[in-house]
Amino acid sequence: MSAGQPPFDSPEIRRLTPVLGPGHTYASVTDKISAIVLTRPTSLGWFIGFAIAFGLTGLMTVAIGWLFIKGTGIWGINIPIGWGFAIVNFVWWIGIGHAGTLISAILFLLNQKWRTSINRFAEAMTLFAVACAGIFPLIHTGRPWMAFYMFPYPSTMGIWPQFRSPLIWDVFAVSTYGTVSLMFWFVGLIPDLATLRDRAIQKPTKIIYGMLAMGWRGSARHWQRYQSAYLLLAGLATPLVLSVHSVISFDFSVSIVPGWHTTIFPPYFVAGAIYSGFAMVITIAIPLRKAYGLEDYITMRHLDNMAKVMLATGLIVAYGYFFEFFLSLYSGNKFDVFLVQQRLHGPYAPFYYSLILCNILTPQLLWFYKIRHNVVVLFIMSIVVNIGMWLERFVIVVISLTRDFVPSAWGRYSPTFWDWATYIGTIGMFVTLIFLFVRVLPAISIAEMRELVAETSEKKE
Amino acid sequence: MILHRSHIYGVVGEFETPEKLIHAVEKVREAGYRRFEAYSPFPVEGLSQAMGLKRNLxxxxxxxxxxxxxxxxxxxxxxxxxxxxxxxxxxxxxxxxxxxxxxxxxxxxxxxxxxxxxxxxxxNKLPQPHHPVFNVHRFSHASTDRFFICIESRDAKFHLAETARFLQGLEAHHVSEVSDD
Structure with a gap:
């Protein structure tokens, strides 16, 4: 423990790092947050950031356009490595999305007040990550215009999807997840849209927010039903978020490929998803609070708590790695034992060691109070974890597929320019959407901040 | 004085804090009003009980x-x-x-x-883009930092002047009538 650090989780720490800065009223939180959208001039930095991100989105569009013309041959995939970047990136993006639902649903049910100022943009992040994720399996089908085959519809051919296949479970899990996340986010937004409608000065702005707010007027009867619906959605989203990455892990674990066919996959995938998701929330929160002066709302307490969640889930992931390793050796199955050797000594071993470095070793620094409270270090660490989680999916997909049962079926995989262009392009699309979101919608829930003001003022009295 | 004018939706009064709102709601109920509604910028704890709302569907x-x-x-x-x-x-x-x-x-x-x-x-009968309470100029504060009670004209006890005086007696600010168009 470093010197001068107050005892762990003492009232002293709570006073030093509150969830809301002192001296705020209903009007001040409303003014501050709605001003970002309504009155603050758009900064030059916003335009520059948006232009870069939008340029990368353009790169993605070109990459996908070229893919549609030439087919999946422009990628590095081959037989036996049919999955490659598309599935690695799909799992990575879906994983990132998980923190949003976790923050908004599970922390809501656990009555964690600190979720209030981060839940809105974490939910937005979930939606945008799911949108990026959804692109990959779609374009990976090779003929995306036939993607509707995956949905059950009465076709003239009289055929139906195979409901015993994890790939169909995936379709249902991801589309349900996208739909429920969207509704959860929108329901949370309704009171804030009403605030923006009432505060908008220009007529068109008023009309647009007014239509979106659907005539919300904050009546007590409405609030009562609203709160029921919100609580129920939180209760429904909680098992949903756990199920989504479990179903995605089934894509792997239901098959018999060495390194995939293991029962530890669902919990270890879910923990990894939350891990990468919290890393992404930190990656977004730190520049956001800085750029818009939101240090009173996204306080050090939030960053500290998120870092702790990251540390805890990182340890679960480490446990998963260990048991994956142990079970392979303990099983005595020679294919599984061989796969472990390939991870440690095979052609992709550097990826495996980088993964251990990024995901297990580096995050141990988060045990230190000083590291958790150093914004720059925390930001870098969140990016390291994001890279680590991407490497994890790469290791899982590529090493197993290049080294399965028969040496004659072994292969090698290396991504092409178009693989990278698509991947980096989706990051551009994600950042573009985040930029648009902070510009046109309140990045922090205003209604919930007012509730927080009411609660903190009650305590003082 | 015209009673139960068709184009009057009700009378609205403004309060500064959630505590004052709950206190006022209790008084409104004690006075025998039944057709009234409270408006707040965030869900106020204890308001449903004070209004005597039943569990919802x-x-x-x-x-x-x-x-x-x-x-x-x-x-x-x-x-x-x-x-x-x-x-x-x-x-x-x-x-x-x-x-x-x-x-x-x-x-x-x-x-x-x-x-x-x-x-x-x-x-909640949403979307409902327009509602008579939006005619009250100060009602735009209901989504920021003010709390409102609207006693509606369809209440049996409603009397424009008396109800307005009653709300003023509850320390409501800016008591005004709500027109119904």
Whole structure:
């Protein structure tokens, strides 16, 4: 423990790092947050950031356009490595999305007040990550215009999807997840849209927010039903978020490929998803609070708590790695034992060691109070974890597929320019959407901040 | 003085804090008013009890939605896999129910969530772009930092002047009538 650090989780720490800065009223939180959208001039930095991100989105569009013309041959995939970047990136993006639902649903049910100022943009992040994720399996089908085959519809051919296949479970899990996340986010937004409608000065702005707010007027009867619906959605989203990455892990674990066919996959995938998701929330929160002066709302307490969640889930992931390793050796199955050797000594071993470095070793620094409270270090660490989680999916997909049962079926995989262009392009699309979101919608829930003001003022009295 | 004018929706009074709102709501109920509504910029704890609101129907609708999604989802998969499109793969059973659980689960959640959101909106009669209370100029503060009570003209006890005086007696600011157009 470093010197001068107050005892762990003492009232002293709570006073030093509150969830809301002192001296705020209903009007001040409303003014501050709605001003970002309504009155603050758009900064030059916003335009520059948006232009870069939008340029990368353009790169993605070109990459996908070229893919549609030439087919999946422009990628590095081959037989036996049919999955490659598309599935690695799909799992990575879906994983990132998980923190949003976790923050908004599970922390809501656990009555964690600190979720209030981060839940809105974490939910937005979930939606945008799911949108990026959804692109990959779609374009990976090779003929995306036939993607509707995956949905059950009465076709003239009289055929139906195979409901015993994890790939169909995936379709249902991801589309349900996208739909429920969207509704959860929108329901949370309704009171804030009403605030923006009432505060908008220009007529068109008023009309647009007014239509979106659907005539919300904050009546007590409405609030009562609203709160029921919100609580129920939180209760429904909680098992949903756990199920989504479990179903995605089934894509792997239901098959018999060495390194995939293991029962530890669902919990270890879910923990990894939350891990990468919290890393992404930190990656977004730190520049956001800085750029818009939101240090009173996204306080050090939030960053500290998120870092702790990251540390805890990182340890679960480490446990998963260990048991994956142990079970392979303990099983005595020679294919599984061989796969472990390939991870440690095979052609992709550097990826495996980088993964251990990024995901297990580096995050141990988060045990230190000083590291958790150093914004720059925390930001870098969140990016390291994001890279680590991407490497994890790469290791899982590529090493197993290049080294399965028969040496004659072994292969090698290396991504092409178009693989990278698509991947980096989706990051551009994600950042573009985040930029648009902070510009046109309140990045922090205003209604919930007012509730927080009411609660903190009650305590003082 | 004209009583029960058709173009008067009610009388609205403004309060500064949630505590004053709850206190006023209790007084309004004690005075015998029944057709009134409170408006607040965030859900105020204890307001539903003070207004004597009953439990709402959202949970029941959500349960029905969830059951429909779950039973419908499982039934549909059974119909596809065992009746309309059976595939004999190595003699395995057509009704391989454990393999249907993930989709059944997802559809249960989907059905319940859709029911919760659309049920809530329907019961609240939203979207409803216009409402008479929006005619009150100061009502735009109801989404920022002010709390309102509107006693509606359809209440049996409603009397424009007396009700307005009554609200003023509760320390309401800016008591004004709400026109109905």
């Amino acid at each position: 959202v949970p029941l609708i959500t349960l029905i939605g969830g059951l429909t999604g779950g039973i419908g989802g499982f039934g549909f998969q059974y119909w596809v896999a065992a009746i309309t499109y059976p595939l004999n793969i190595g003699g395995r059973p057509f009704n391989s129910w454990p393999a249907f659980i993930p989709v059944t689960f997802e559809l249960t959640i989907l059905g319940a969530s859709l029911a919760a959101v659309f049920g809530m909106l329907a019961l």
